[in-house]
Amino acid sequence: MTTAVGNLSIAVQRRFGRQRLRKIILGSIPFAVMIAIWHANTVFDWLPPVFIPPIGDVWEAIFFLQEDCAGFVALVMLDNSCLITTHVFSSIGRVILAAIVGLPLGIAFGILCGMSRTLSKFLEPVGVFANSISGIAWIPLAIVWFGVGWVTTLFIMLNTIFWLMFFNSMLGVRSVAKVYEESVLTMGGSRWDVIKQVYLPGAMPSIITGMRMSMGFGWRALIAAEMIGGDSGLGFMIFTSAAEFKIEEVFLGVIFISIIFMATDKYLLAPLEKWTVERWGLVWRPT
Amino acid sequence: MDDGGREVARARHCCNEIIITGAAMNSMTPKLVVEGLTHYYPDEYTGESVHALEDINLELYEGELVSVVGPSGCGKSTLLNILAGLLPYKIGTASVDGNVIHGPGPDRGVVFQEHAILPWRTVAKNIGHGLEIRRVPQAEREKRVQEFIDLVGLTGFEDKFPHELSGGMKQRCQVARTLCSDPVVMLMDEPFAAVDAQTRITLQEELNRIAMATHKTILFITHSVEEAAFLADRCLVFSARPGRLKEIVKIDIPREQRNWTNMNDNAIFISARDRILASVREEVSIAVEE
């Protein structure tokens, strides 16, 4: 029995590596504690289920919401009958769309402004103005302009992503040591070579911070926008479910939001960081 | 001129005749020519300008290593930046291979004092960067890169990133990067100032070996009189600011004989070094008095 456990633990360690295993275990402890308290609440009946639903109810809500789904086609077409997938995919779709449009635009303008004093004199005040009004403060105006739906939610998210990305890229470019640019120029490099080979990689630490920040704030802004100005998405789902006192659906929505966000960070942004700035020795790496 | 004798040429205020002597010895056309170069830095805030260089004239011949020494702030880096094309100038002319310098270009390779190799490129990709910019085909590029990696002793570190190298290795990588682009002249601004004394000696011997192997034309700026005398065929001493060419000291020692085990016993080296040192110290005391 003990040897079986020992063998298993050795096998697991081989599979993941000691360090990674340690990291996974340490990282999961707070969640395990939270889930335990949550479950204890149900068992010992501290707070009534209208405030905190049993874990089982939240799990069942997935199937309940998806119950009427009329097959695969309806699911993919984001049909209103497939509630859970429609809401999840609407939110994810907006995030992806806003990221595809907003991140490159923010990076491009940020780099240009970081390089050119004239352009930055032109765009920086607008940026400060836009940043002074937080993303969600635009929601009422966006609803007036675009009505309730996709456009409003996208606009809110884009607005948040673009300016954060813009400022971070601009500061990133300005922090790149002049000598790198000079060395590329003295090797016969063009402006374009300097942008590609110096500014973009040199600003990478800031750009990644910018991506983390803009995806974080953008995702939050999106949820808020969906609540008030949307007709689908996880924010919309949470908001409408709360209005109908379907507390287990609210919980489900919140859990989905955090899982999706954590997955984006872990599987997209963190690897990007690892493959660029960490490999280049541009950021300090904790041991 | 006194006891150091024949080997040491010396001039005050006007250096033209000495340059002509250099030219007479070397009947080729010079690779780098500077005529009447004067530079002022404008000061945006006070309106006054800093007079950094005054009437610099010099010529560099093919395969020659010329060092520049002078008190701190006398305009050595200013001269190098102008020659590199990184600093626009108005008074005088500077040209490489007959082409007037207007901006940076691959005919002049620069080795900077700071670590200037790109942190996001591996050693090999840094060294081949100039060729990549010129779109040299990959196969040829890799061959050339390997040649220079071996030349500067970085074999085995091709795929490392700069942060994995020591300070001396980073400077070797920078030297290799500049050599690999095959510039007409190589401009070096205190390239070994930031490394420890021991590494510095090794790097000096290595540069001597590289100069011998590649016959590059090199302008080498340094704070160290010893370094200048060890490496240079001619050493230019600058006056305190505004920098003028005060004196040219010739050091006629074949490159094969230059290594630190012999040099300290070499009479030519010693007299040249002492001559340069005395000349620089005079200027430093002027600079301090000001």
Ligand SMILES: Nc1ncnc2c1ncn2[C@@H]1O[C@H](COP(=O)(O)OP(=O)(O)OP(=O)(O)O)[C@@H](O)[C@H]1O
């Ligand atoms: N960008 C600049 N703007 C204004 N003044 C400058 C600038 N760069 C240098 N100077 C001034 O010009 C003078 C010459 O500077 P330079 O850097 O060429 O000296 P240097 O001989 O290289 O000194 P060091 O040996 O300390 O490197 C200095 O007095 C300095 O204050």
Ligand SMILES: [Mg+2]
């Ligand atoms: Mg200097």
